[in-house]
Amino acid sequence: AQSVAQPEDQVNVAEGNPLTVKCTYSVSGNPYLFWYVQYPNRGLQFLLKYITGDNLVKGSYGFEAEFNKSQTSFHLKKPSALVSDSALYFCAVRGVTDKLIFGTGTRLQVFP
């Protein structure tokens, strides 16, 4: 069955430092992977996706993600964190049919 795991409940980082939010996946077949962000009292906003092609995927708000097939990982990264990046981040994988299967989420806290 398709699944994703986000091993960290929370990630703390100082503003201006690089950030990484981890995600590993388990799929049968080719993985379709996604990152979404959720701000308080809002829905999920699409950040980026990996379907095929380059292992480094660029997305919204300066975020990027690195697909690593050998490690079955799809970590979210940003070179320089902003306080406004503080939010809940969800990794997701496409199910066998066209639905999203989400991880448990990682809360990113960026300190000034």
Add this chain to the structure above:
Amino acid sequence: EPEVTQTPSHQVTQMGQEVILRCVPISNHLYFYWYRQILGQKVEFLVSFYNNEISEKSEIFDDQFSVERPDGSNFTLKIRSTKLEDSAMYFCATSEGALENQPQHFGDGTRLSIL
């Protein structure tokens, strides 16, 4: 940027009552989904809907749940007889095409509180 709109933002209902949650998709989108998020837990798939019929439903989506697109614009989720455990955030998502080509866009959700 076009948005998925959900109403109401918050619904408080007595247990056993029926509720209808409404979603207005982005205008050219053809695929529709409902997800829910129980407080403190992950987002879970409920149902997908395409071409006026259910494509897939999860085991959560039992006989108490139904979806329809009655007027060609609104996409609704009905819970016939609510239970305490139905309390959650319900998110509508829509997409223009299949996931390999188009991402799903989410509304801001309806917070459903069952008393």
